[in-house]
Amino acid sequence: MQAIFDLFNQVPRATWSLASSLRDSGAKEARVVENPDSVDFDANQFDIRHRIDLRGVLYPQERSALLILNQELRLSREFLQALWDSSGICVCADGGANRLHDFFIDERERAQHLPAYIVGDLDSLRDDVRAFYEGHGVVVLEQSTQYASDLMKSVQVSSLHFNHEPFRACARKGRVDTHNGVGEMIAARQAAGWTPEPLRLLVLNAIDGRFDLTVHSVAQMYTLREQHPYLTLFYITPTDLLFLVPADGTCVSYTSDMRAAMFGCCGLLPLGGSCTLRRTYGLKWDVCAWDTSIAAGRVSSSNYLVGDTGCYVDADRDILMSIELRWNGVDRWYTAAQLSNHSSHEC
């Protein structure tokens, strides 16, 4: 197994409270507490500034997009279907369209899974794939600018689709400037004091390729939170669900069924820089006043969610959270969720 050294550097599995080796980050004493495998979670007990509802990852939402980047699609047919059914539209980033096209064996399936847009400088998009999708009415948007990555272009297209009604007709009619029309439309909206409604984005293939691109994708997660705060962005990898936990008190909620069926290990990963976890609640190993830093080798990995319906994280900077997804469990949970009512839900 991966030892608890992973978790808290100097803190062994059986440590219940004070870890004397942990540095104090201020007035409060650094503490690590090992919890039982399930604890009650009552969101009212915490000072919550931000809420992330993990039920929102798979429940169908009209205002949501599935983004597919250009890496091998390493997920099951069932799970792709789950993501597809839960998303309002699909946007392929350049060669991401090749991956979607090749994921399906027959034309019929392919034609049942059409992206709304293919966007990028299009140097990776294969001719046969472009011809197939254009023949089925998919909007192919060349955006040749090198000032934005394919991920950023896909995010911009998704945002305009949902937040700027004239965009859809413009795009269909080929009236978007092929250099940076999408970016310019976004900039014009922002200059006009745009305040879009929340929009959920599920991104496939942002993480599991070349390592510099993985780090770039994480960096874009931080950038997008600054530039497009109305977005709720999830990266889905062959092993994990990744999202940014905003600083200063965040409730991450889920159902006990989801936790039991889908979730494996979790991590709180200070990729945006060293920070202090002022308090966590609902993790197997909770911390208080705990400094976390990659350079210092102090990272909370191989942890677990033990809060029955949620956890609370209060950090002094935005911090990345990873949750291992058990795919069989995801499929089972999704099927069950499909059969039940999709009632609205709050943290």
Add this chain to the structure above:
Amino acid sequence: MQAIFDLFNQVPRATWSLASSLRDSGAKEARVVENPDSVDFDANQFDIRHRIDLRGVLYPQERSALLILNQELRLSREFLQALWDSSGICVCADGGANRLHDFFIDERERAQHLPAYIVGDLDSLRDDVRAFYEGHGVVVLEQSTQYASDLMKSVQVSSLHFNHEPFRACARKGRVDTHNGVGEMIAARQAAGWTPEPLRLLVLNAIDGRFDLTVHSVAQMYTLREQHPYLTLFYITPTDLLFLVPADGTCVSYTSDMRAAMFGCCGLLPLGGSCTLRRTYGLKWDVCAWDTSIAAGRVSSSNYLVGDTGCYVDADRDILMSIELRWNGVDRWYTAAQLSNHSSHEC
């Protein structure tokens, strides 16, 4: 393609010199320079404090170990053989032995690729795998402590094997304490003013699994540099070669053949925290006085090595470098290198 936004956030592909959007990090003005696809590299032109010779990754070295962690082995038979042949010993971390065992189809091949040690708390090691390797004389070292990860235990065993002669006999005779004997022997050596010779470690499966473990592995790279500075540590993933570039002036050297055959894109990734790249030379996009930060979305990714035999990186903190490996090229280069003399080499 992945746009140059990946590279320098606001700096387009064609930018040759000053990027006005880049913040100045001090007295010097931040600059990004686009170079030709090949430039002369003369190590004498730089103030070099550290040297990393990438020829050392694959050239056979007696003082070297191949470490295999417990993830799926996703590399070609040829490349595993190249790593095997170039390493003095192999150490499997717990269930990493299962992966090595299952990588080979027949017993004969398996018996030709025996690790010197299997180490860990052994909760992942399968009984049949343990029986096979013990039957072939492999030393299985239980180390039940949860204060060290399997990676750390493997590093410690490798270090003792090469740096503390009595260890080999102790381990063979089962005289290493099964809780934390290895860690205690290391601590005793260090307390006695140990100054080991350089040792090269190639690590498989540290990066390409669960994302919290990937970040943990990167954190351990920083920790190991502090605790065991005599180590040269390379992580090898299905796509990349990763290593830490020490602060204050490092020469990374290779041959022009290696560069042409093996290397794809590269990145300088500030996972240890924001830092300033005071100067780089030998990259497609070189920088000067350039602040890099994941949280600020400013990361040098999708770059290339254009120095004909090396590059120079002067950062104010240790920074992670990734180099994409083209596996076909690696195989070709390795075969050619095998046929030629393995002369000694300096930066």
